[in-house]
Amino acid sequence: MSRALAAPAPPFDAASMATATKVFAFASMCIGMFIALLDIQIVSASLRDIGGGLSAGTDETAWVQTSYLIAEIIVIPLSGWLSRVFSTRWLFCASAVGFTLASLLCGAAWNIQSMIAFRALQGFLGGSMIPLVFTTAFIFFSGKQRVIAAATIGAVASLAPTLGPVIGGWITDISSWHWLFYINLVPGIFVAVAVPMLVKIDQPELSLLKGADYLSMLFLALFLGCLEYTLEEGPRWNWFSDSTILTTAWISGLAGLAFIGRTLHVANPIVDLRALKDRNFALGCFFSFVTGIGLFATIYLTPLFLGRVRGYGALDIGLAVFSTGVFQILAIPLYAFLANRVDLRWIMMTGLGLFALSMWDFSPITHDWGAKELMLPQALRGIAQQLAVPPAVTLTLGGLAPSRLKHASGLFDLMRNLGGAIGIAACATILNDRTNLHFTRLAENLNSSNEALNQWLSQVGNNFAALGQSGDVGVTASLRQLWLLTYREAQTQTYGDAFLMIMVGFILATAMVPLMRKVQPPAAPSADGH
Numbered sequence: 001m002s003r004a005l006a007a008p009a010p011p012f013d014a015a016s017m018a019t020a021t022k023v024f025a026f027a028s029m030c031i032g033m034f035i036a037l038l039d040i041q042i043v044s045a046s047l048r049d050i051g052g053g054l055s056a057g058t059d060e061t062a063w064v065q066t067s068y069l070i071a072e073i074i075v076i077p078l079s080g081w082l083s084r085v086f087s088t089r090w091l092f093c094a095s096a097v098g099f100t101l102a103s104l105l106c107g108a109a110w111n112i113q114s115m116i117a118f119r120a121l122q123g124f125l126g127g128s129m130i131p132l133v134f135t136t137a138f139i140f141f142s143g144k145q146r147v148i149a150a151a152t153i154g155a156v157a158s159l160a161p162t163l164g165p166v167i168g169g170w171i172t173d174i175s176s177w178h179w180l181f182y183i184n185l186v187p188g189i190f191v192a193v194a195v196p197m198l199v200k201i202d203q204p205e206l207s208l209l210k211g212a213d214y215l216s217m218l219f220l221a222l223f224l225g226c227l228e229y230t231l232e233e234g235p236r237w238n239w240f241s242d243s244t245i246l247t248t249a250w251i252s253g254l255a256g257l258a259f260i261g262r263t264l265h266v267a268n269p270i271v272d273l274r275a276l277k278d279r280n281f282a283l284g285c286f287f288s289f290v291t292g293i294g295l296f297a298t299i300y301l302t303p304l305f306l307g308r309v310r311g312y313g314a315l316d317i318g319l320a321v322f323s324t325g326v327f328q329i330l331a332i333p334l335y336a337f338l339a340n341r342v343d344l345r346w347i348m349m350t351g352l353g354l355f356a357l358s359m360w361d362f363s364p365i366t367h368d369w370g371a372k373e374l375m376l377p378q379a380l381r382g383i384a385q386q387l388a389v390p391p392a393v394t395l396t397l398g399g400l401a402p403s404r405l406k407h408a409s410g411l412f413d414l415m416r417n418l419g420g421a422i423g424i425a426a427c428a429t430i431l432n433d434r435t436n437l438h439f440t441r442l443a444e445n446l447n448s449s450n451e452a453l454n455q456w457l458s459q460v461g462n463n464f465a466a467l468g469q470s471g472d473v474g475v476t477a478s479l480r481q482l483w484l485l486t487y488r489e490a491q492t493q494t495y496g497d498a499f500l501m502i503m504v505g506f507i508l509a510t511a512m513v514p515l516m517r518k519v520q521p522p523a524a525p526s527a528d529g530h
Contacts, residue, residue, distance in 0.1 A: 019145075021198060022140045022141070024194075024198065025136075025140070025194070025195070025198035025199050026133075026136065026137060026140055026141075026149060026152075028190070028191055028194040028195050028198065028199075029092065029129070029132065029133045029136055029191070029195060029199065030133060030152060030153070030156050031187050031190065031191050032092065032095070032096050032099075032129045032133075032187075032188075032191040032195070033129055033130050033133045033153075033156055033157075033160075034156050034160045034187075035099070035126070035160075035184050035187050035188065035191075036072075036099065036126030036127065036129050036130055037130065037156065037157065037160035037161055037164075038160040038161070038163065038164050038167065039068065039103075039122065039123075039126060039164070039181075039184070040065075040068060040069065040072070040160075040161055040164060041161045041162075041164025041165055041168070041299055042164040042165075042167060042168040042171075042180050043064055043065055043164075043168060043177075043180060044065060044164060044165050044168065044299070044300075044303060046168050046169065046171075046172040046177050046180060047061045047062070047064060047065070048061075049172050049176075049177045050064055050115070050177045051112075053176075053177055054109065054110075054111055054112045054115055055111070055112075056111075056112035060112045060116075061112065062232075062236075063112075063116045063119075064112075064115055064116060064119055065119075066228070066229070066232045066233070067116045067117075067119045067120040067123065068119045068120065068122060068123035069123065069228055069232065069417070069421065070120065070123070070224075070225050070228040070229060070232075071119075071120040071121070071122075071123035071124035071127065072123035072124065072126065072127035072417065073127070073224050073225075073228050073414065073417050073418070073421065074124065074127075074220070074221050074224050074225055075123075075124050075125075075127040075128050076127045076128070076130060076131060076410055076413050076414045076417060077220060077224075077270075077271045077410045077411055077414045078128070078217065078220070078270060078271075078410070079091070079127070079128040079130075079131045079132060079409075079410045080131065080135075080270075080271070080272075080408075080409065080410045081208070081212070081270045081271075082128060083128075083132055083135070083202070084202075084205050084208055085204065085205055085206060085208045085209060086204050086206075087202050087203055087204040087205075088132055088135065088136060088199055088201055088202055089195055089196045089198075089199040089200060089201070090196060090204065091128060091132065092128075092129055092132050092191075092195045092196075092199065093192050093195055093196040094125075095125050095126065095128045095129045096129065096188055096191040096192040096195065097188075097192045098121070098125035099122060099125040099126040099129070099184065099188055100184060100185055100188030100189060100192065102118055102119075102121040102122035102125055102126075103122060103181040103182070103184035103185065103188065104181070104182070104185060105118040105121070106118045106119055106122060106180075106181040107178040107179070107180075107181035107182045108178075122181075130157075130413055131409040131410040131412075131413045132409075133153060133156075134153060134393065134397060134409035134412070134413065135409050136199060136201060137149040137150065137152075137153055138397055139201050140201075144340055146394070147336065147339040147340060147390075147394065148336060150339075150390045150391075150393045150394040151332060151335050151336055151339065151386070151390040153390065153393055154335075154385075154386065154388075154389035154390030154391075154392075154393055155328060155329070155332055155386060155389075155390070157389055157393075157416070158291070158295050158328065158385040158386070158389050159325055159328055159329070159385075161295060161296060161299055162295070162299060162321070162324050162325050162328070162382075162385075163322075163325050164299070165299065165303050165317055165318050165321055166318035166319070166321060166322050166325065167183075167318070168180055168318065169313070169315045169316070169317050169318030169319075170315055170318055171183065172315070173313070173315035212268075212270070213262070213263075213266050213268065213269065213270050215262065216259055216262050216263055216266065216269065216270050216271075217270060219255045219256075219258045219259035219262065220255075220259050220270070220271070222251055222252070222255035223252050223255040223256040223259050224252075224414075225252075226248040226249070226251045226252035226255065227248075227252040227256070227418075227421075228421055229248050230245055230248045230249045230252060231421045231422060231424070231425035232421070232424075232425065233245060234249075234425055234429070235425055235428030235429045235431075235432055236428070238432075239429070260273065271410065271411060272408065272411070273411075275408050275411065276411075279515070279516070279517065280395060280396060280516055280517050281396055281408060281412075283396075283512065283515055283516050284392055284395055284396025284397070284412060284516075285396070285411065285412055285415040286415075286509070286512070287348070287352070287388075287392045287396075287509055287512075287513075288392060288396070288412050288413070288415040288416045288419065289415040289416065289418060289419035290352075290419060290505050290506060290508075290509040291352075291355075291385075291388055291389055291392065291416060291419065291509075292415065292416035292417060292418065292419025292420040292423065293419040293420065293422065293423030293426075293502060293505055294355050294359070294381075294423070294502055294505070294506060295385065295416075295420060296419070296420030296421075296423055296424055297420070297423035297424055297426070297427045297498070297502055298359075298362075298381060298499075298502065299321075300423075300424045300427060300428075301427055301495060301498055301499070302320075302321050302374070302378075303317045303321060304431075305365070305369075305492075305495050306320055306321075306370075308491065309367055309488060309491055309492055309495075310367075310368075310369075310370060319371060320370060320371040320374060321374070321378065323371070323374070323375050323378045323379055323382065324378040324379075324381050324382040324385075325382065326382065327378070327379040327380075327381075327382030327383050328382035328383065328385050328386045329382075330382075330383075331382065331383040331386035331387065332386060334383075334386075334387075335347070335386050335387055335390060338387075339390070339391070339394075343518060344391040344394055344395055344518075345391070345395065345513055345514070345516050345518065346513075347387055347391045348387070348388055348391035348392055348395065348513055349510055349513040349514075350387055351383075351384045351385070351386070351387030351388030351389070351391070352384070352388050352506050352509045352510040352513065353384075353506075353510045354380055354381075354383060354384035354387065354388075355380075355381060355384035355385070355388060355506045356503045356506035356507050356510060357380055357384075358377045358378070358380035358381040358384055359377075359499045359500065359502045359503035359506065360499075360500075360503055361376055361377035361380060362377045362495075362496070362499035363496040363497075363499045363500050363503070364496065365492060365495050365496050365499070366492060367488055367489060367492045393412075395516055396408075396412055397409060397412060423502070426498075426501065427498045427501070427502075430494060430497055430498045430501060431491075431494050431495070431498065434493075434494040434497050434498075435487075435490050435491050435494045436490075438489070438490035438491075438493045438494055439486060439487060439490035442486050442489060442490055443486060
């Protein structure tokens with residue numbers, strides 16, 4: 001009733017807006033989405049440099065990434081409600097302005113505590129931009145244009161995190177870590193100016209602030225914030241043997257149950273969990289979850305392998321993983337060609353299957369793998385991302401009325417980030433636990449009956465003797481070198497285990513694709529959105 005009194009503006013009509021204007025407006029929003037997603041991983045290859053510059057230890061420096069993720073994952077499901085309150089354009093504008101200022105503060109951080117606080121602010125403000133791009137694309141476009149828009153969103157959603165280590169490593173190598181954040185200033189200002197001028201698809205409803213379900217927001221923040229902390233820090237502190245991890249896990253679980261129970265019983269929930277009753281939407285969220293595991297876990301594993309096992313620097317890591325992004329870009333025309341001719345379910349099934357195949361190709365990894373050996377599995381992963389993510393977006397959100405898109409897109413995007421958080425935590429746990437197992441198994445064969453080992457130890461000892469070292473020094477050095485080589489091989493085998501674990505998830509997802517219904521998108525994307 002209050003809307004009827006304060007809504008003189010007619011419903012937005014996408015047909016009345018020139019195509020060029022819609023494309024430019026959509027592209028401007030995609031830039032905002034790109035920099036928000038890029039900043040998740042842009043620091044990953046440069047944490048050592050940031051820690052050195054701010055005189056921080058490894059544990060403290062890890063929070064430069066963790067704080068961003070926690071804040072982002074909290075705000076994403078709230079973006080639908082926030083966009084109704086402030087309107088899409090003004091929320092996007094405020095987010096872009098805040099994200100840009102937070103980036104400036106991150107670059108000017110004077111110690112690790114200030115950096116962590118500013119990164120959390122950056123993640124909170126940047127996170128709300130991501131789901132709004134999904135909403136706007138499906139309101140602006142229909143038919144073949146919608147297919148292209150979905151392909152663009154899918155490319156940005158998976159390409160930005162992939163390019164993060166590449167761009168971050170390059171910037172740190174040629175300049176300093178401060179510019180990891182300063183590069184956001186120009187695109188941030190552009191987005192903050194362009195979006196409110198062009199994206200006028202809805203009106204603010206400030207009356208929603210009165211009587212909003214703030215208790216659910218508190219439960220949601222506790223649930224997601226503590227869950228993200230538990231997943232990020234759990235592998236490092238041996239999970240529930242640490243009292244803090246155990247406490248945050250309990251808080252997350254109880255707050256999650258309270259949030260679900262309250263959300264299902266209030267008249268106007270801030271997150272529409274009832275949308276999961278729709279089979280396509282529920283399956284789409286599952287596929288978003290699995291692709292999140294694959295996307296973020298492989299971005300986590302590959303740079304870690306190259307840094308720990310191969311000893312690569314930030315720039316070399318970036319260059320080695322660059323092929324994924326190249327092949328994903330090359331696959332965009334292929335997807336655009338197929339999407340108008342082939343059922344999207346079979347395209348997505350192909351993409352998920354290719355992702356599983358790429359993980360299989362990663363699994364025989366050895367200690368001497370570099371950019372050349374990583375080329376094929378990364379090429380398959382890049383093509384797979386482009387064939388898997390856009391169809392999931394269209395099949396999950398494409399058939400929804402615009403009135404449901406705002407809440408649905410936030411939940412869909414949240415599932416991708418949750419998948420990433422859980423995937424990274426699972427991989428970190430595998431790396432911790434399986435490395436010890438592989439080391440023990442390898443060590444069992446390193447005994448006096450191993451003739452090859454005896455010859456190697458003798459040769460290393462002779463080398464030290466030739467340098468004038470005593471026999472005891474030579475034996476000690478030989479044993480230390482043997483330990484390092486064994487540990488390197490144990491680590492390498494563990495990375496193969498982690499890739500196989502991801503492969504299993506994608507095989508399961510591939511088998512579930514036929515359960516989705518073919519989507520018939522609404523002919524007019526504007527009719528029932530207001």
